[in-house]
Amino acid sequence: MSATITNPLRVGLRQERVIAPQCLIIFGASGDLTHRKLVPALFELFQQRRLPSEFALLGCARRPWSDEEFRQKMAEAMGAKVSDNRMAWDQFSAGMFYEPVDLQQPEDLVKLGHRLQEIDRLRATRSNRTFYLSVSPKFYGSGCRALADAGLLKDPDRSRVVIEKPFGRDYSSAQALNKVVQACGQEKQIFRIDHYLGKETVQNIMVLRFANTIFEPIWNRNYISSVQITAAETVGVEERAGYYETSGALRDMVQNHLTQMLAITAMETPGRFDPEAIRSEKAKVLQAARLADEQEPWNCCIRGQYGPGGSQAAPLAGYRQEPGVDPNSTTETYVAMKLFIDNWRWQGVPFYVRTGKRLPKRLSEVVLTFREAPVHLFDAAGGSPTANQLILRIQPDEGAEFRFDVKSPGSGMRSRPVEMEFSYDESFGEPSDEGYVRLLADAMLGDPTLFTRSDEVEAAWRLYTPLLELIEDSPWQLPIHPYESRTWGPAASDALLARDGLLWRRP
Amino acid sequence: MSPQLTLQTPLELPPSDVPAYLEQLWGQDQPSTGNAGAHTFCLLIWQPAWTEQQLIRTGRLSGPITGVQRQELIAAAREAVIEVDLPLSTPPLSAAVADALAGLAGDTKAEDLRGQHVDASVSSLRPRRLITLAPTLDATQELETLVAAYCPLPEEGGGTAACGDVVVLRGGHDALRRGLGILQPLLPEDLPSWVWWNGNLDEAPDLLRQLAIGPRRLIIDSALGDPLACLDLLAARIDARLAVNDLNWLRLRSWRETLAMVFDPPHRRDALSHVVQLDLDVEGEHPVQGLLLAAWIADRLGWHLNGSQRNEDHGISAEFQRPDGVAVQMRIAPVPMGAPSIHPGQIVGLRLISKPESAPAMCVILCAESGGCMRLEAGGMASMELLEEVVPVQNQPVEADVARLLEGGHDTTNPLLAATAPLAAKLLS
Structure with a gap:
């Protein structure tokens, strides 16, 4: 966010709880x-x-x-x-x-x-x-x-x-680690950190959903046709090759950050704003989530790895050429997958999740696409009618936008999409705290709301167990698709959505 | 949530036996038995409930006396305002109503449960000790001390309830004053202690002074009592670096937040440097909340006070000087209300006019959702950029406000209040 003059009336208004000595x-x-x-x-x-x-x-x-x-x-x-x-x-x-x-x-x-x-x-x-x-x-x-x-x-x-993070490497190691740490103290003493939960915009998903009456009635399978969750990075592996080679995008990003975004987007309304109530709802929705095809996971998951790219003036090395990376590495730097949540709210609604390194833009967002109007009364100026979309921008340009159709000016009755926009920068004009600022303060206050509970962590690992087992046992069934640095991932990822007649949103 | 009663009938003990009894009760603290006393805080409450006592005595309200601001109490007090011929704009729980009722005949008795009703918002914070000073209408009544241990009902999901105790000191003013001696040993040094003065600030200054000694943290409501005395008390406490929290200031939060929100978009911020006029409408003739808001704005925008005066209509005018030397006119005007809030002097409207040199003038009008602000909307603003917002009314019971303060754990005075209260006092003096 850009730096602006501080609003003098805003200074000191936040009544933060006081951290004990x-x-x-x-x-x-x-x-x-x-x-x-x-x-x-x-x-x-x-x-x-x-x-x-x-x-x-x-x-x-x-x-x-x-x-x-x-x-x-x-x-x-x-x-x-x-x-x-x-x-x-x-x-x-x-x-x-x-x-x-x-x-x-x-x-x-x-x-x-x-x-x-x-x-x-x-x-x-x-x-x-x-x-x-x-x-x-x-x-x-x-x-x-x-x-x-x-x-x-x-x-x-x-x-x-x-x-x-990471809390475990898979479901069984997370379970074992939970047993060890829970033997050392009570659950209320354990704070498993996920810095994405410290982001204002991730927390704002909860406020947007549960503080406004207009969203919750349509936040379900009756009105929403699909959900896309993206976390794109422009950087490569940088100095983290040692760690990344043993983790890959699935463990590094999907199991924790993207799954937390999914949980907050899809969870039921908690009875009250209380750490346990919120974490219970998140755990419940993760327990109801599953890969779109658990028997044949290769049908619902694409792995990719960035290759060389960039321009002649500024060439970018491929992943296998990065220092510290095995030249024959099959570690994924990109993952896209399709999930379902088997509950009354979301049955049948696909959740598409993707993350990757060396993509063209650094951004994280959640996109909810609404069902099309049952009858198209008007011609669309763009040729085909566009579905309404609510885009929650987690970073950068934090904010939200809503796309809907209006009448295109002039004679005739043609529709065209427009955007209604909310920007943190324009509305508040002040940068939000780094995730760690919020999370460290909360940990010292003993407030676990934004930390993951043992059952959440285990549910998140269990969700991806079929994939992790497949990668371990028969990696050829989940091949690595190369993609050029600074492109939007492998073509196979686009094909995953194309099978459902959809496209990834190009931000 | 409805208030919780103590789970056992309070035990009446001679005052001198209370400390020893409680020491014995908690002396066997064994965390493993789940019977541990909460290691949280102590809350000492001055709970006169004069209006409630008078309404019950004169048969206008059925008992028991609880000290809680229940709906039946407020309704009966509103009816009493009409019956005793007070102006309709009299706040129903104000001292004026209790004073007027005191002149009426009646001798209805009711059980006095003050101190035994623990509001759920407070009990959920698991106070270790709640001590209630409950003055009686009969000023000669001897001191009674009641003691009960209680455990809040465990939260959903179980867990061990940490228990606390309730001590009630009931009697006439003099008896209570004599009973203060037992308080010190009842407030363990290793726990923070709060004193909530839930009455007029000028009704028993000697008791207030004795109860609110440092390092106890004082909670007051500057809407209750003589305005100058309220502000002087706040300013003196701040000057002495003794923690003080004001519920009247807390109720201003929606006004502060809404006004700050108007200027959150960066393109509007420059207007704050060019304010020329500030008008505030307040309910009735208690100006403290208006003064606090005006002083907060002045402090945040760096205005210097040139002078102030009381007007014939009981309003207050002041002139400030902006950092660039330009004068700012401020006016607080009392407006009568047909159905006044239970809190005297609530703000009902704010108008702030800014005249930047190189941009159109801007007029910001904030209006309480409980009423209109036609007076502020009138008068020559057609050429200005008009920004209007509705400010939500704070309808929380006073116990919820206190719980919010206690939950925050703030052991010092809010820095904004510390900067604001002395200036507000100057505006009135």
Whole structure:
């Protein structure tokens, strides 16, 4: 969103709940996520005065840094964000500490316990602790266990654990991991993060649906003919080849982010705005979702991989040519699939989901296409009548638009489509918070609404189990279709919709 | 949601035995038994309910006395306004109604359940201790202390209910004052304590002063009591850095939000730098809410107060100076209402006129959904860009507003209120 002069009447109007005195402990503090997302988000919360004065951040990793080194490294990595706000950073960083910790070493956990007690005394953080596991996924279970064994999760009201994605690699590993973490603490202590849920526009889907009377009556199979959910990236694999080779687009994007968008779009109305009520509805709709053809998943899923592209002046490497990628890799960088939800609201309505790297535009959106009018009384100026569409733009150009037909000016009665537009930028003129700002604040407040519950995670993995098994057992049945970088994916993906007489929306 | 009653009949104890009794009750806290006392907060409530007591005494309302703003109470109070010949625009639960009823005969008795009715919006927050000070009409009545433990009904999905207790101190003014001694040990230091003064701010200043000592967080309603006393109390509390929350300010949120919303689109923001006139219409003659809104706008837009005066019609005029030196005229006008809100001095209309040099003048009119604002819509705005919005009326019961405050956990004064209240006080003085 573009920067604009702040609305002076808007300042301070948001009545955020106050975070209790708190120590946030980040494991994996020397990693990328800490300086790219977590510390900037905490600094933003500090600048918005949403952190209590009794706040401390304790970075933990294996590197033998001192408190001062940790502060300096974070400041360097954040660049202008710090240099432009030096005074605020000095105040904020006074509450930043570092402790070398190897989660696999019990004596390190004992040391950590003592350090936390010292910080409690120093910063009056009152033993309220949020542990953030920004470590390799293989350490999620053992990390939780180590914290529990050290007695650091003993108080369910004062300690919680935030776990990054991916939560498991498939249904059975997610189940096993859930068992481990649930043995370490109560479910209310576990915060499984999906940063898409921190986006204003994803949350806005709920408000749009449940705060307005005009949408909910038509938000069902009687009026909606299909739903498309897209998350397109222009970037390639970049420096994440190591991780991406073991995950692919299905695990990296579809199972979590796109499935969360699907759940929020398709869920039933919760009885009240309450974390458990909302998460129950999301879990229910995911439990009712299935691949369009579970027996022969290759009929409803297309995998792709970007090849070289770009121009002569700025050529783009193909996925297999990227550093760190196996030259014969069969990891998908693009997935498109068709799903159904077997419940009264959505029976028979196809949900098309796609995500890919190196597509022409960076965007995420949900498109609801409505059924055509039963009788066409008017000629369409464009040749054929267009169905109404509601487009929820998650990013960028956050907002929504509604396409409907009006009379084309002039003699005769010809119809043509127009768009009614809502833009966050034009209506609010202020950038929304980064997803992590919202999610970190919510975790420290103990509000799990925007975090995924164990049954949601398991339902999401179960949904894609036929695909994951197929890829594992007989990958040739789900071949990788190459596509040129900066195109809208393989032709087979278009064919998936063409079979139903539809097209992907070209944003 | 209807209020929950305590699940057991309160036990009457001598005042001096109450702390020891409660200590014994919670002394055996065993989390494993599910009987743990909630580790949340304590709420101390001044609950006079004068109008309700008078209506019941004079036979105009059936008991029991609950202290809750129920519909029957409001309806009976509206009828009483007519019967006792008060102006129709008198807010039904105001002190004027209680005072007028006090002069009428009647001796109907009713059970007094003040403090034992816990509004669901408050009980769902699981307060550890609710202490109610319930002054009686009979100023000579001796002090009675009642104690009950209660567990809110568990939320859907089960879970262990964390329990709390209810303490009621009932009696005449002097008896209550003597009973204050037992309060300190009843408010554990490790839990935040709130004091909700649910009455006129000037009706028992000595008690208010003793109850609202720091670090207790005070909740008041600046729509109740002498306007200057209300604003002075707010300003003094802010000046002393003692936490204070004002329900009258909280009820302004829809006005603040709607006005901010008008200027959210970036192309309208420049108009805020060129405001020349601000008019506010308020219900009746209690100007505090109007003053708070005007002071908030002035503070946010960086206006400096040049001077203010009271008008013959009980309105208030003021002149501000914008940062660029141009004068801004402000006027708060009282308007009589046939069916006044239960909260005195609610804003019913706002008009803000902006005259940028290089753009057409803009007139913003905000109007309460409860009534029209023809007065503000009249008068020479045809050449201006007109923006009109309807402001939703806050119909929440006062308990829900208090619950909202408690839920927020704010342990300091809202910074906007802290900046606004001293300026509002200056406008009136």
